Amino acid sequence: MHNKSVAELSRELESGKMSSVELTQQFLDRLKSEDGKYNSFITVSDEQALAEARAADEMRAAGKATVWTGVPFAHKDIFCTSGVRTSCGSKMLDNFVPPYDATVTAKFKQAGAVCLGKTNMDEFAMGSSNESSFYGPVTNPWGLANGDKRVPGGSSGGSAAAVAARLVPAATGTDTGGSIRQPAALCGITGLKPTYGRVSRYGMIAFASSLDQGGPMARTAEDAALMLNVMAGHDPKDSTCIDRDVPDYTATLNEPLKGLKIGLPKEYFSDQLSPAMEEQVRNAIREYEKLGATVKEVSLPNAKLAIAAYYVIAPAEASANLSRFDGARYGYRCEQPKDLMDMYTRTRAEGFGNEVKRRILVGTYALSAGYFDAYYLKAQKVRRLIQQDFINAFKEVDILMSPVTPSPAFIQGEKTTDPVSMYLEDVFTIAINLAGIPAMSVPAGFVDGLPVGLQMIGDYFSEARLLNAAHQFQQVTDWHQREPK
Amino acid sequence: MSISRADIEKVAVLARIKVDSEQVSALEKDLGNILDLVDQLSAADTDSVEPMAHPLDAVQKLRPDVVSETSQREAFQAIAPATEDGLYLVPRVIE
Numbered sequence: 001m002h003n004k005s006v007a008e009l010s011r012e013l014e015s016g017k018m019s020s021v022e023l024t025q026q027f028l029d030r031l032k033s034e035d036g037k038y039n040s041f042i043t044v045s046d047e048q049a050l051a052e053a054r055a056a057d058e059m060r061a062a063g064k065a066t067v068w069t070g071v072p073f074a075h076k077d078i079f080c081t082s083g084v085r086t087s088c089g090s091k092m093l094d095n096f097v098p099p100y101d102a103t104v105t106a107k108f109k110q111a112g113a114v115c116l117g118k119t120n121m122d123e124f125a126m127g128s129s130n131e132s133s134f135y136g137p138v139t140n141p142w143g144l145a146n147g148d149k150r151v152p153g154g155s156s157g158g159s160a161a162a163v164a165a166r167l168v169p170a171a172t173g174t175d176t177g178g179s180i181r182q183p184a185a186l187c188g189i190t191g192l193k194p195t196y197g198r199v200s201r202y203g204m205i206a207f208a209s210s211l212d213q214g215g216p217m218a219r220t221a222e223d224a225a226l227m228l229n230v231m232a233g234h235d236p237k238d239s240t241c242i243d244r245d246v247p248d249y250t251a252t253l254n255e256p257l258k259g260l261k262i263g264l265p266k267e268y269f270s271d272q273l274s275p276a277m278e279e280q281v282r283n284a285i286r287e288y289e290k291l292g293a294t295v296k297e298v299s300l301p302n303a304k305l306a307i308a309a310y311y312v313i314a315p316a317e318a319s320a321n322l323s324r325f326d327g328a329r330y331g332y333r334c335e336q337p338k339d340l341m342d343m344y345t346r347t348r349a350e351g352f353g354n355e356v357k358r359r360i361l362v363g364t365y366a367l368s369a370g371y372f373d374a375y376y377l378k379a380q381k382v383r384r385l386i387q388q389d390f391i392n393a394f395k396e397v398d399i400l401m402s403p404v405t406p407s408p409a410f411i412q413g414e415k416t417t418d419p420v421s422m423y424l425e426d427v428f429t430i431a432i433n434l435a436g437i438p439a440m441s442v443p444a445g446f447v448d449g450l451p452v453g454l455q456m457i458g459d460y461f462s463e464a465r466l467l468n469a470a471h472q473f474q475q476v477t478d479w480h481q482r483e484p485k
Numbered sequence: 486m487s488i489s490r491a492d493i494e495k496v497a498v499l500a501r502i503k504v505d506s507e508q509v510s511a512l513e514k515d516l517g518n519i520l521d522l523v524d525q526l527s528a529a530d531t532d533s534v535e536p537m538a539h540p541l542d543a544v545q546k547l548r549p550d551v552v553s554e555t556s557q558r559e560a561f562q563a564i565a566p567a568t569e570d571g572l573y574l575v576p577r578v579i580e
Contacts, residue, residue, distance in 0.1 A: 339577070
C-alpha cells in the first residue's frame with residue numbers, strides 16, 4: 001500500500017476495498033517502525049490522524065467524498081495546525097500549539113485528507129540541508145544502503161525524505177530560495193513551487209514574505225496536481241495572495257507536448273555543474289525532443305547576481321518577521337529575566353539557532369541606518385533586472401529547463417562550517433523566487449546511485465503547463481518510480 | 486566588505502539578540518563572508534531601475550472596515566508564557 005500514489009490510494013478508498021481508518025493505521029505503523037532511520041518527522045499526530053480518518057470514512061458514507069477524502073499525507077512543520085504542535089524546526093516554538101489552522105491546513109481538512117504529522121525542516125526554513133533543525137538532521141533515504149548519511153536537502157528536507165522513503169505519498173513544502181525543489185531533487189521526488197501569490201501564506205510561518213510560497217511534494221506530477229488543486233486559490237487572509245481562477249491542474253496533464261518550445265539558460269549549464277549531472281539533465285531534455293519539443297539556448301545575464309540579491313532581501317525580511325519572537329505572548333521565554341531587555345535578548349539568543357541568528361543579524365545590518373540604500377534598495381533593483389531576464393526569455397520559449405542543483409546529495413556535515421558554501425547550493429533555484437515565477441523539480445536520472453533533478457521553469461501562472469510537461473515525461477521515464485533500497 | 490566587532494555588537498542590540506565575545510569573533514568571519522558575497526551587487530548597473538517589491542506589482546487589497554473576527558483571548562493566552570487577569574505578564578518596565 002505504501003508504494004501507491006495519492007491517485008491510486010484514492011481509487012482504493014473509492015472502491016471500498018479498505019477504509020481510511022485501516023489505511024491510516026497502516027501508514028502510522030510503517031511511519032513508526034521506519035522513521036528512526038530518517039528522522040523525517042518532528043511530530044506524529046496519531047490521535048488526530050485517526051479522528052480525521054474516521055471523519056473521512058463518514059464523509060464517504062454520506063456521499064460527500066473528494067479525491068483526497070481519507071488519503072494520508074503530511075505537512076511541513078511550518079504550516080500551523082490547530083491543536084498540533086507547530087515548531088518550524090526551532091526551539092523557539094518547541095512548545096507552540098497553534099490555536100488556529102493555516103489556510104492550506106484548513107483546505108486539506110475540508111477535502112477530507114488525513115494528516116499523519118509534521119515533517120522536519122531547517123529552522124525557520126533557513127537552510128539547504130535540513131541540518132539546522134532543532135530536532136536534528138534528516139537523513140536522505142538514498143545512499144543509506146552504502147552506509148552513507150547524506151542530506152535530503154532543505155529546507156523541506158523532512159517532507160522530501162518522507163515521500164521518498166514511502167512513509168507518506170505526499171507532503172506540503174515551502175520554497176523561499178529552492179526549499180521545495182532542491183530537496184525534491186536530492187531525494188528523487190517531484191516538487192513544485194507555484195507562482196508567488198498562488199497559494200495562501202496565512203498561517204505559514206513567515207521567513208521572507210516577498211519570496212515564500214507553499215507548494216506540493218509528491219512522487220508523481222499527477223499527485224502534485226492533485227495537491228495544488230487543494231492548495232491554490234485566493235485567500236482574503238493573505239493580502240499578497242492573487243485573486244485569480246484556479247484551473248483543474250489534472251485536466252491538462254495529458255495534453256501532447258508537440259511544438260513545446262524549451263529554452264536552456266546558458267548560465268545554468270556553467271562550470272559549477274558537474275559533468276555527470278549535466279549528462280543526466282541533457283538526456284532528460286532529449287526525451288522532451290522525442291516528445292515533439294524544440295530546444296534552443298537562451299540567456300539570463302543577471303542570474304549570476306541572484307544569490308547576492310537574495311542574501312540581502314531574505315535576511316532583511318526575516319529580521320523583520322522574526323522580531324515577533326519576543327518571549328511575551330507565545331513560544332520560548334528564557335528563565336528568570338531580570339528586565340524586559342534581558343528577556344528579549346536572552347530569549348532570542350537561547351531560542352534561535354546559529355543560522356537563524358546569522359540571518360537576522362545580516363538582515364538587521366542591511367536595514368540599519370546608512371546601509372538601507374546600498375543593500376536592500378540595491379537588491380530590490382537587481383531583483384527587477386533578474387525578473388526582466390525571465391520576461392524576455394518567455395517571449396521566445398514556453399518553458400526553461402536546467403539542473404536543480406550543481407551536484408547530488410552531499411554527506412551530512414560537509415558544508416555546515418561554511419555558510420556561504422551552503423548558500424551556493426541554491427545557485428540554480430534562487431532567481432526563480434526573486435522573479436516570483438513557478439518552477440518544478442522532476443526526477444531525471446542518477447549519478448553514483450543518487451537522484452538528479454530536472455528543473456522546469458515557467459512563466460507566471462503556468463503551473464498547469466509545467467505539470468503537463470512533467471506528467472508527459474513521467475509517462476516515458478521511470479526515474480520517479482525508483483525506490484531507495 | 487568586512488564588518489567590525491563594534492558593528493556586530495551594535496546590530497546585535499538592534500536585533501535584540503545577546504551575543505558573547507566568543508560569538509562575536511565567529512560572527513565577524515561568517516558575516517564578513519556573507520557581506521563579501523552580497524558585495525557583487527555593487528557591480529550591477531541599476532541607475533534607471535525601479536526597485537521591485539512584489540513580483541506582480543500587486544497593490545494592497547482593502548477589505549470593508551467591519552468587525553470580522555471574534556475575540557479568542559482565552560485560546561491565545563492559553564499558550565502564553567505568563568498571564569494575569571487577561572493580560573500578558575512581562576518583567577516590570579516602569580519603576
